[in-house]
Amino acid sequence: MRLLSLCGLALLVVGCQTGIPEDALALKPDSLERRQLESRRFAGGKEVDILAACSGVSQDMGFTTDESETKLGVLVASKTREASNAGSRFAVALLVGGNAANSMDKSQKIRLCIVVKPVAGKEGQEWVVRATFQRMVWNSYGQLTRLEGLNEPELYQQFFEKLSKSVFLEAQKI
Amino acid sequence: MILRLSLLTAALALSGCVHNSTDSALEVGANQVQIRQIQSRAFDTTDKTKTLRTVISTLQDLGFVIDKADLELGSITATKLDGYALRMSVTVRPRNAKQLLVRANAQFQEAAVTDPAPYQAFFSSLSKSMFLTAQNVD
Numbered sequence: 074m075r076l077l078s079l080c081g082l083a084l085l086v087v088g089c090q091t092g093i094p095e096d097a098l099a100l101k102p103d104s105l106e107r108r109q110l111e112s113r114r115f116a117g118g119k120e121v122d123i124l125a126a127c128s129g130v131s132q133d134m135g136f137t138t139d140e141s142e143t144k145l146g147v148l149v150a151s152k153t154r155e156a157s158n159a160g161s162r163f164a165v166a167l168l169v170g171g172n173a174a175n176s177m178d179k180s181q182k183i184r185l186c187i188v189v190k191p192v193a194g195k196e197g198q199e200w201v202v203r204a205t206f207q208r209m210v211w212n213s214y215g216q217l218t219r220l221e222g223l224n225e226p227e228l229y230q231q232f233f234e235k236l237s238k239s240v241f242l243e244a245q246k247i
Numbered sequence: 248m249i250l251r252l253s254l255l256t257a258a259l260a261l262s263g264c265v266h267n268s269t270d271s272a273l274e275v276g277a278n279q280v281q282i283r284q285i286q287s288r289a290f291d292t293t294d295k296t297k298t299l300r301t302v303i304s305t306l307q308d309l310g311f312v313i314d315k316a317d318l319e320l321g322s323i324t325a326t327k328l329d330g331y332a333l334r335m336s337v338t339v340r341p342r343n344a345k346q347l348l349v350r351a352n353a354q355f356q357e358a359a360v361t362d363p364a365p366y367q368a369f370f371s372s373l374s375k376s377m378f379l380t381a382q383n384v385d
Contacts, residue, residue: 075249093355097309097333098368100375104308111307142316145299149313184326186313188303203304207312207328220328222310 112203113233123200126243127187130235146189156181156210175213183208285363287350288370288381302337305376
């Protein structure tokens, strides 16, 4: 009994001290690879046109703009979507019960940040566009179940395919 | 009797961990000068725009998503989500005729980061991207 209350006390004290992970602000060995995954080069045009093309892609993908600073080439956008299939939640509720269905992921907020940076190219001004995605996921109880960056290569490939089309359309003023 | 005692000590321990919640608005107990020293570094450059762009790309290298950016104010805010939420603001402003002062302050989950080690790690990463040494400020 005494041992139990001592353990409980220790847990309480420890619970009050949360620490930032040591590597949270240190460059990791894979940061160069990630940079390559998240970036593409575009040649020609003006920075504001490239940024406008990025804004177009963001809108194509259903995002709404939260913040922008054209002088630094920054565009921040987000969208809120369902995180689960309504059909599977119904099935789980039937089979296992309401509580299990409620603790499944329900909604997510996906954030996108696009940064355009000038770089010197072989034939004049070029731009490096870097996109980063992250999301927060909640369950039906309103609890945060996930806080994560999105790292799938396909996501970035598809994003940049859309962006290439958007840069073309922007140049044609469509 | 034992149960009451252990409940009482548990309650005391809990209250020992918790201070008056409105104190958080002022960060009572934090030494202002010490905190600024931990959170600031000087760089031998006067190019504010280039420095801000380098801060942005360093933050992206570290896995952050930018929340806000303001060139005139010289301020960038970003969030990193990786099973935890780490939010950081970095400001860049002129220090003297030859230097800029870069200051970062971070919030990890629901607490301010006051340990020097994370800031050293950040400035080390920024230093590499800038190709300049991060100098301590008094």
